[in-house]
Amino acid sequence: MTISFRDTIGKGGFGTVYKGKLPDDGRIVAVKVLSESKGNGEEFINEVASIGRTSHVNIVTLFGFCYERDRRALIYEFMPNGSLDSFIRKQGSDIEKCRLGWKTLSEIAVGVARGLEYLHRGCNTRILHFDIKPQNILLDKDFCPKIADFGLAKLCKAKESIVSMLGTRGTAGYIAPEVFSRSFGGVSHKSDVYSYGMLVLEVVGARKNLDSRVSHTSEMFPHYVYKILELENSENVFGAISEEENEIARRMVLISMWCIQTIPSDRPSMSKVVEMLEGPLQSLQIAPKPFLFSPTTAAVDSTSTSQQSDETN
Known part of the structure; x- marks a missing residue:
């Protein structure tokens, strides 16, 4: 399928991804081969079990898998433009060629x-x-x-709001406060909402050439963007050249600030996020300033002051 693993298209801690072709219909695929030394196969089984239940235009499609003793591989649909990461972290003279427009980023x-x-x-x-x-x-x-990599995913009952979990899952900079410290609240689908908010903030920061790297180690970046939102005249502060683009950028930041609220119940559900993204900009209010690393301060100061935080499930 991969012609002896000839064409490498990605590498990570989990293993290597190769470009391949299905033998029956010639369809191009991505073959994710997991490292033999990585664990007992739990993440692999977890990924197959999770993504095997999905069918959605914004979820990567799993065509098949191989599980033969210590050999483990996943066969996914091939994504010609790679990951979003490659477009927001591009450095050097080609950065302008790789820069995505505000409309594309919004989509x-x-x-x-x-x-x-x-x-x-x-x-x-x-x-x-x-x-x-x-x-x-x-x-x-x-x-x-398309959302990919379900190795850390957790399945739970459809109506279940809080899940039990041992240890911390995720990547530094995107992990919700309650995931690494239960004193912030219970772990739930709102933890994904937090990660989504940080992702959107990073996208906006990269498009504006802001130093979003600090978002991985401290609350400085979200607080810097929050100050931008508070400016009375915020025209073009996001690097947008037209009124329409500026509205797109402002909407993305306003919504991301609601998503990264410290207390999980203050964050909107993803259904509400979709509604906010597609609704009028004028209806969006500025969220309370997030206090990312102080449970005591957050409990006192992070309150829900808008209809955006009303929906908690």
């Missing part, structure tokens, strides 16, 4: 939100992803986003 944000809404509400079994980040958002030839 990607909407697509990812719809994919997460489906995982949280559209499946018979609710799926919590727990690793939403730019590297796990793949783009097809038309830049339609």
Whole structure:
């Protein structure tokens, strides 16, 4: 299928991804071969079990898998534009060629939100992803986003709001406060909402050439963007050259700020996020400033002051 693993298209801690071709119809695929030394296969089984339950335009399609003793591989649809990460972290002289327009970025944000809404509400079994980040958002030839990598996902009953979980899942910078410290609240689908908000903030920061790297280690970046929102005249502060683009950028930041509220119940559901993304900008209010690393301060100061936070399930 891969012609002896000839064409490598990606590498990570899990293993290597190769470009391949299905023998029956010649369809191009991505073959994800997991490292033999990585665990006992739990993440592999978890990924197959999770993604095998899905069917959505914004979820990557799993064509098949191989599980033969210590040999484990997943066969996915091929995404010609790679990951979102490659477009927002591109450095060097070619950065302008790789830069996506505000309209495309907005469509990607909407697509990812719809994919997460489906995982949280559209499946018979609710799926919590727990690793939403730019590297796990793949783009097809038309830049339609597809959520990938379900190795850390957790299945739970459709009506279940709080899930039990040992340890921490996710990637630094995108992990919701309650995932690494239960004093912030229970772990639920709202943890994915937080990761989504950080992803959108990073997309906006990269498009504006802001130093979004600090978002991985501190609350400085969200607080910097929050100050931008508070400016009375915020025209073009997001690097947008037209009124329409500026509205798109402002909408993305306003919604992301609601998503990264410290207290899970103050965050909107993904259904509400989709509604906010597609509704009028004038109806969006500025969220309370998030206090990302102080449970005591957050409990006192992070309150729900708008209809955006009314829906908690």
